[in-house]
Amino acid sequence: EVQLVESGGGLVQPGGSLRLSCAASGFTFRNYWMNWVRQGPGKGLEWVANIKEDGSEKHYVDSVKGRFTISRDNAKNSLYLQMTSLRVEDTAIYYCARDIGGSPGVFNIWGQGTMVTVSS
Amino acid sequence: QSALTQPASVSGSPGQSITISCTGTSSDVGGYNYVSWYQQHPGKAPKLIIYDVSYRPSGVSGRFSGSKSGNTASLTISGLQAEDEADYYCNSYAGSSTVYVFGTGTKVTVL
Numbered sequence: 094e095v096q097l098v099e100s101g102g103g104l105v106q107p108g109g110s111l112r113l114s115c116a117a118s119g120f121t122f123r124n125y126w127m128n129w130v131r132q133g134p135g136k137g138l139e140w141v142a143n144i145k146e147d148g149s150e151k152h153y154v155d156s157v158k159g160r161f162t163i164s165r166d167n168a169k170n171s172l173y174l175q176m177t178s179l180r181v182e183d184t185a186i187y188y189c190a191r192d193i194g195g196s197p198g199v200f201n202i203w204g205q206g207t208m209v210t211v212s213s
Numbered sequence: 214q215s216a217l218t219q220p221a222s223v224s225g226s227p228g229q230s231i232t233i234s235c236t237g238t239s240s241d242v243g244g245y246n247y248v249s250w251y252q253q254h255p256g257k258a259p260k261l262i263i264y265d266v267s268y269r270p271s272g273v274s275g276r277f278s279g280s281k282s283g284n285t286a287s288l289t290i291s292g293l294q295a296e297d298e299a300d301y302y303c304n305s306y307a308g309s310s311t312v313y314v315f316g317t318g319t320k321v322t323v324l
Contacts, residue, residue: 137318198313203258
């Protein structure tokens with residue numbers, strides 16, 4: 094079964110750091126672009142970052158540039174999101190999502206999400 | 214990186230057809246044929262229902278269809294069913310620097 098499972102969410106104070114993980118299974122992880130997408134409480138979806146199959150190319154939404162770092166370990170079939178200088182507005186469910194392959198921005202596999210709460 | 218504009222809510226009776234619009238600019242929706250649509254039920258992860266403007270992934274009902282004209286993409290749900298009640302989001306590729314932008318989301322209510 095194709096599956097993505099996120100972990101690492103929790104409560105953190107403003108200015109703090111957190112590292113999210115996404116474990117992939119059921120497909121050849123190293124063959125796909127991977128993404129993080131977030132959804133604030135009661136809000137819409139926001140694409141956060143993505144990373145190329147071999148990790149050589151990364152992109153970020155402006156609001157997280159310089160604070161978040163996306164990475165992957167193809168040997169461990171895992172995707173990561175290192176979040177630093179966290180702000181209250183970063184509070185959201187963070188989803189790991191796989192590209193369909195061949196068409197940009199088509200996320201056909203999603204994890205169940207992990208909740209990040211930034212609050213004092 | 215402004216979100217694409219969608220109506221906040223759309224409603225219809227069972228069996229009817231509804232259309233959800235997604236308006237962007239020439240830098241995103243109008244500039245590329247890379248618009249996708251997602252369905253999200255409460256407490257669940259989003260599900261891909263349309264990609265590349267009008268293509269349906271395997272397993273998605275034929276009642277869902279997509280189109281685009283200029284800077285506006287549209288999702289049509291035909292033969293509306295109770296299970297279609299959910300939030301719907303569009304997404305567009307927006308170039309190598311902005312990359313991807315989602316729509317504001319539309320809540321579909323089946324009356």
